[in-house]
Amino acid sequence: MGQSKNKSKSLMSQLMSLQRKRLYMISGLSLMLGAAIAGQAVLTAEAVERIFVQKAPISSIAAILAILLIVIAVRVLLLHGNGRIGLQMAASAKTELRTAVLQKLIHASLPAALRGQTGGKVSMTLDAVDEADSYFSQYMPRMIEAAVIPVIILTVVFVLHPHSGFIMLATAPFIPIFMVLVGMKTKRKSEEKFAQLAEFSSTFLESVQGLVTLKLFGRASQQQQEIEHSSYKFRDATMGILRIAFTNTFMLETIVMLSIGIVALELALQLLIFKSLSFQTAFLILLLVPEFYSLLKNSGTAFHSGRTSMGAVRKIEQLLEDAGKEPAAMTLEHVEKPATVALSPTVDVTVEPNRRPPVIEMREVRFHYAPGSFELSAGSFKIRAGEHIAIVGKSGAGKTTLLHLVAGLLQPTTGQVLIDGLPLAQHQEAAWFKQISYITQHPYIFASTLADNIAIGLGRNASRAEIVQAAEAAGLAAVAAGLEQGYDTVVGEGGIGLSGGEKQRLALARAFLKKPAVILFDEPTVGLDLHTERILQRSIAELSAKATMITVAHRLYTIRHADCILFIDDGKLLDRGSHDELLVRLPQYAAMVNVQRKGGSRS
Numbered sequence: 331m332g333q334s335k336n337k338s339k340s341l342m343s344q345l346m347s348l349q350r351k352r353l354y355m356i357s358g359l360s361l362m363l364g365a366a367i368a369g370q371a372v373l374t375a376e377a378v379e380r381i382f383v384q385k386a387p388i389s390s391i392a393a394i395l396a397i398l399l400i401v402i403a404v405r406v407l408l409l410h411g412n413g414r415i416g417l418q419m420a421a422s423a424k425t426e427l428r429t430a431v432l433q434k435l436i437h438a439s440l441p442a443a444l445r446g447q448t449g450g451k452v453s454m455t456l457d458a459v460d461e462a463d464s465y466f467s468q469y470m471p472r473m474i475e476a477a478v479i480p481v482i483i484l485t486v487v488f489v490l491h492p493h494s495g496f497i498m499l500a501t502a503p504f505i506p507i508f509m510v511l512v513g514m515k516t517k518r519k520s521e522e523k524f525a526q527l528a529e530f531s532s533t534f535l536e537s538v539q540g541l542v543t544l545k546l547f548g549r550a551s552q553q554q555q556e557i558e559h560s561s562y563k564f565r566d567a568t569m570g571i572l573r574i575a576f577t578n579t580f581m582l583e584t585i586v587m588l589s590i591g592i593v594a595l596e597l598a599l600q601l602l603i604f605k606s607l608s609f610q611t612a613f614l615i616l617l618l619v620p621e622f623y624s625l626l627k628n629s630g631t632a633f634h635s636g637r638t639s640m641g642a643v644r645k646i647e648q649l650l651e652d653a654g655k656e657p658a659a660m661t662l663e664h665v666e667k668p669a670t671v672a673l674s675p676t677v678d679v680t681v682e683p684n685r686r687p688p689v690i691e692m693r694e695v696r697f698h699y700a701p702g703s704f705e706l707s708a709g710s711f712k713i714r715a716g717e718h719i720a721i722v723g724k725s726g727a728g729k730t731t732l733l734h735l736v737a738g739l740l741q742p743t744t745g746q747v748l749i750d751g752l753p754l755a756q757h758q759e760a761a762w763f764k765q766i767s768y769i770t771q772h773p774y775i776f777a778s779t780l781a782d783n784i785a786i787g788l789g790r791n792a793s794r795a796e797i798v799q800a801a802e803a804a805g806l807a808a809v810a811a812g813l814e815q816g817y818d819t820v821v822g823e824g825g826i827g828l829s830g831g832e833k834q835r836l837a838l839a840r841a842f843l844k845k846p847a848v849i850l851f852d853e854p855t856v857g858l859d860l861h862t863e864r865i866l867q868r869s870i871a872e873l874s875a876k877a878t879m880i881t882v883a884h885r886l887y888t889i890r891h892a893d894c895i896l897f898i899d900d901g902k903l904l905d906r907g908s909h910d911e912l913l914v915r916l917p918q919y920a921a922m923v924n925v926q927r928k929g930g931s932r933s
């Protein structure tokens with residue numbers, strides 16, 4: 331807890347150190363502002379003295395009034411300047427924060443990226459970062475003003491009339507003491523509020539995404555209640571903060587009023603009873619005292635919003651810490667999408683990979699997601715360059731986990747994955763991802779045109795000719811031809827939907843553009859129509875002709891044609907070898923093949 335508090339400070343202080351120049355500027359402007367406030371009071375007192383006490387004609391104070399107007403204008407400009415710098419600080423700090431959050435999320439390891447709820451992360455990235463605004467736009471400028479200007483005012487008052495100065499000095503600390511007490515409570519409440527907001531956003535997002543499923547299972551109204559409940563909790567947390575804010579303002583006003591009253595009473599006594607003070611001095615002090623307390627009061631209000639912001643920053647920091655907990659694996663940014671099916675003998679186009687396929691070696695690899703949970707023990711084996719490997723085993727055996735270890739999306743708990751003899755962790759992440767295509771069962775389609783979605787396969791801008799060529803090789807050209815705007819049709823969210831087979835062809839087209847040296851392929855478990863399956867089979871065969879291919883295989887065809895089959899059972903690599911070898915020496919494999927044959931799996 332104590333440690334996390336320090337870390338919160340360090341994130342804030344990191345942000346503050348980036349703003350050092352602006353903080354100096356605010357300090358400088360605040361000094362001038364203090365001088366302007368004192369000057370305005372002096373000039374006003376002088377003018378009032380001349381007109382009302384000395385009964386001088388208005389014309390005699392024309393010069394004073396003119397200077398007073400200039401001083402007021404300067405004061406307004408200085409205030410405006412401080413406000414602007416505050417806003418600039420907030421804008422740049424928010425950019426830093428948002429960039430940090432997005433970078434962390436993008437570069438998080440697979441388990442870290444999947445941890446937590448999407449809606450919560452979205453609300454954190456957008457709302458919590460926005461909430462940090464007031465720390466920079468309000469809290470810091472007001473705090474600097476409160477540290478500089480009251481000192482100037484106090485000095486003037488002490489010079490004029492030390493008694494009033496002592497009263498101000500004695501009453502002023504009540505404001506910061508009160509602020510600290512309230513602030514502590516506000517920060518905790520603010521953290522609560524963000525937890526509630528994250529929960530509310532997650533519930534809402536889940537409900538929208540799973541609306542069809544919820545309706546089909548008759549859970550729509552129950553989910554509605556959950557949203558309602560979640561929104562009430564968020565409302566209560568917000569109201570809790572507002573309640574503190576209102577109480578805070580009321581208490582501050584009371585303290586300020588009492589303090590001004592005490593100084594005014596003392597001035598009146600000195601002026602009327604003891605006659606130890608001139609009207610001009612008393613009036614000047616009376617003008618400065620409200621300025622003094624109003625600055626402290628403003629800093630009190632700013633302190634409240636500053637604490638709220640700190641709660642938000644603390645939440646962001648937690649998110650950053652969570653996302654950074656697994657330094658292990660590489661990022662998801664280059665992960666490719668799905669496709670289907672197995673090898674086919676009809677290869678008629680040569681796809682030259684970007685690089686020579688590497689030798690992949692597993693050395694005593696073990697992995698677990700969390701201590702005590704599922705453990706994968708993959709042992710040691712080598713995948714030769716250009717070899718076609720099938721990973722087989724029951725559902726939940728650990729096939730996808732093994733694929734992710736090879737891809738570098740997960741890092742072994744013990745042991746190593748070596749690429750061309752060098753540990754994967756020592757390879758440049760971007761360079762490694764450039765070599766691989768990961769074709770999952772559920773390719774992600776971005777809300778953009780079909781052409782843009784294919785072009786993702788290439789790190790640079792792909793030409794239309796390259797896109798069309800890749801689409802043709804993946805059997806997607808016919809799909810594009812059927813669309814009204816062809817390759818410029820918007821697909822994904824907000825555009826037209828694509829069928830499962832079309833999505834897989836799109837994923838393949840991306841891979842054709844990329845020309846990977848290693849293809850990781852999570853074969854679809856669901857059947858596709860024969861035509862689609864043939865197209866995909868041919869495309870994948872073409873793509874893998876000169877690449878290393880590792881398939882989580884479900885089809886007997888794929889399994890039988892693999893150079894080597896890895897059989898995994900309950901997290902253990904039981905055996906590896908060719909189809910014929912395993913049939914003879916591994917009864918579990920023979921049993922699985924038997925089941926597949928009986929099940930009529932295409933072979």
Ligand SMILES: Nc1ncnc2c1ncn2[C@@H]1O[C@H](COP(=O)(O)OP(=O)(O)OP(=O)(O)O)[C@@H](O)[C@H]1O
Pocket residue numbers: 441444699700703704723724725726727728729730731732
């Ligand atoms: N992110 C995760 N955190 C914790 N456990 C996980 C995670 N992902 C998978 N597991 C667990 O690891 C085990 C292996 O999962 P994996 O996805 O590798 O199996 P699989 O053989 O690919 O299964 P399937 O064929 O059904 O896709 C399962 O028990 C699963 O519950």
